[in-house]
Amino acid sequence: MRILLVEDDPDLGPAIARALRSENCAVDLVADGIDAGHFGDTERYDAAILDLGLPGKDGVSILTAWRSAGRDMPVLILTARDGWPDKVAGFKAGADDFMTKPFRVEELMLRLRALVRRASGHAANxxxxxxxxxxxxxxxxxxxxxxxxxxxxxxxxxxxxxxxxxxxxxxxxxxxxxxxxxxxxxxxxxxxxxxxxxxxxxxxxxxxxxxxxxxxxxxxxxxx
Structure with a gap:
């Protein structure tokens, strides 16, 4: 799997990237909302992990633009925001899943694999x-x-x-x-x-x- 990881925390982003690579994933890590929108528009990914609070452009705006442009890759929102309005906004923008920080990397990996499997048309594991x-x-x-x-x-x-x-x-x-x-x-x-x-x-x-x-x-x- 090739994953777009959008996370601006200078410690958490590289840590998640290392964990994903240890599970055989190819990872492009970006920490800015403007760059995230560009990468998502121009590169091919099996899935994206998207933070909401980003410099340059927020995650909901990025996701809305991707969906409007026909980008259908599965998107998992990973954020410290755990309020109901944030979840509603994320899913309305086109998110496929939503996780809050702190989290377990094992759960993140399971959810990613499930998203990619379903996007490929497979019901069974x-x-x-x-x-x-x-x-x-x-x-x-x-x-x-x-x-x-x-x-x-x-x-x-x-x-x-x-x-x-x-x-x-x-x-x-x-x-x-x-x-x-x-x-x-x-x-x-x-x-x-x-x-x-x-x-x-x-x-x-x-x-x-x-x-x-x-x-x-x-x-x-x-x-x-």
Whole structure:
């Protein structure tokens, strides 16, 4: 998952980013409302974590602008404001979830994964594609019932393909989900990651669709 984290606290923002990265997420951290609006408008994210009280532009205004522009990524508001009017304003602006500070990182991660899973059209946490199984709540992959060990980059690519359910994901979109905004990306890096995944799960499960991108497909049974 690639996450946009909008948090102006100089200690809390980097701490949340480190926690998310430890769960294989790519994270773009911004601390200003103006920058947050720009990143959300121009980059592709699986979800956003948005504070309400921000310098430059407040969170509700940012979210309202995103929704008006057709930006449909799941947005979780994370704020110290716990009053009912703030929750109403957040949900009316288009928030998908609302958490108040202080919070547990474990709960934040569970909620994020649930938002991304539902946005991808999955009602159940357990997703299967041939011999491959993905628990969208825990983030764990299994191959033929055994835990699958993946690097962070491999996890990001495979989880994106798994959630897409046999749909083709363009190469550029996959790259955007794997790397953070300031990363120095080699032009062949995605092919290297896909090659490693094929060696781990079987070459036939990841199909290259020429001129379009990649998709995960089961050889003898459909993804579900």
């Amino acid at each position: 357990r997703i299967e594609c041939g011999p491959l199984t993905f628990d969208a709540l825990s983030g764990q992959f299994e191959l033929d019932g055994l835990p699958l060990k993946l690097t962070a980059f491999e996890w990001r690519v495979l989880s994106a393909l798994m959630l897409a359910r046999e749909a083709v994901i363009p190469r550029l979109e996959l790259l955007e989900r794997v790397y953070e905004g300031d990363a120095d990306v080699d032009s062949n890096s995605l092919e290297v990651i896909v090659g490693r995944l094929r060696r781990k799960i079987g070459a036939s499960l990841i199909e290259t669709v020429r001129g379009r991108g990649y998709r995960l497909t089961a050889e003898h049974s459909a993804c579900a």
